[in-house]
Amino acid sequence: MSSRLMLLFGLLVVSVTGTAGCSGHGHEGMVSGSLSLEPATSDVRLADADVFIGGNTVDASTIPAGYGDSTLFTVGLADPEQGPRIARVQMEYRAHSGMGTMGSWSSVDCYDDGSHGDQVAGDGTYSYMDMDRHIGVHYQDCTSGEYRFVFHGTDLMENHTNSVVARVTVR
Numbered sequence: 001m002s003s004r005l006m007l008l009f010g011l012l013v014v015s016v017t018g019t020a021g022c023s024g025h026g027h028e029g030m031v032s033g034s035l036s037l038e039p040a041t042s043d044v045r046l047a048d049a050d051v052f053i054g055g056n057t058v059d060a061s062t063i064p065a066g067y068g069d070s071t072l073f074t075v076g077l078a079d080p081e082q083g084p085r086i087a088r089v090q091m092e093y094r095a096h097s098g099m100g101t102m103g104s105w106s107s108v109d110c111y112d113d114g115s116h117g118d119q120v121a122g123d124g125t126y127s128y129m130d131m132d133r134h135i136g137v138h139y140q141d142c143t144s145g146e147y148r149f150v151f152h153g154t155d156l157m158e159n160h161t162n163s164v165v166a167r168v169t170v171r
Contacts, residue, residue, distance in 0.1 A: 042159035044085050045078035049151050049166035051137075058137075062169040065142040071130045072117045075110060075151035075164055080124025083112065086161075089126040089153040093135055108135070110151065126151075137168045144170050 050059045053068035073091050077083055089110040110126035111118045117129025137147045146169045153161035 040160055040162040042085075042153070042155040042157070042161045044082045044153065044155045044159075044161050046075050046089070046151055046153055046161050046164045047078040048074075048076040049149065049164040050074045051149060051166045051168050058168050059166045060168075062171050063137065065144070065170050067137075070133060071135060071137070072127060073110065073130070073135070073149055073151075073166065074117075074125055074127045075166075076126070077124040083122060083124045085155050086112075087154050087156050087158070089151060089161075091128055092150045092152070094147070106135075126153075137170050142170050 050057050050073075052058065052072040052074070053063070053070075056068075058067075075089065075091070077086065089112075090107045091110055092105050092107045095104050095106050108128050110116070110128045112122060112124065112126045114121035116127055118125065118127035135149075146167055149166045149168075150163055151166070152163040155161065
């Protein structure tokens with residue numbers, strides 16, 4: 001094989017192996033976890049992600065399959081005064097066995113307007129209430145393992161905030 005073909009082959013191998021395992025996002029701005037977004041470019045910061053089932057926090061907890069009812073997901077702004085500068089906050093999660101392609105990433109919008117489980121409009125806490133139990137980790141047939149819920153936002157200038165992860169383990 002000529003040296004030019006070997007160089008092209010080497011570049012192809014590096015290119016292919018360099019992208020293996022990518023989820024299609026960049027996600028360098030995360031606080032923890034493996035899902036990522038574009039690097040944080042906004043000075044608006046997220047903090048304090050949490051998962052509540054039956055009014056009790058289960059973030060960083062281990063729960064049995066079939067635990068509880070609807071799930072409330074929340075994330076707060078590190079500085080609630082920056083709320084008017086946020087355009088959108090979303091939560092990404094992996095679909096479970098009953099939802100589409102298992103293991104694929106889906107997302108929902110979170111709200112700070114007194115709806116969708118949000119208790120106080122405009123307080124800098126963004127929420128999403130999963131009343132239908134589509135996202136929650138409490139199905140009886142829920143697969144054991146760690147579930148990650150990744151929150152990220154976009155400011156009014158379309159810059160990305162950092163990402164924050166809430167985790168729940170099902171045994």
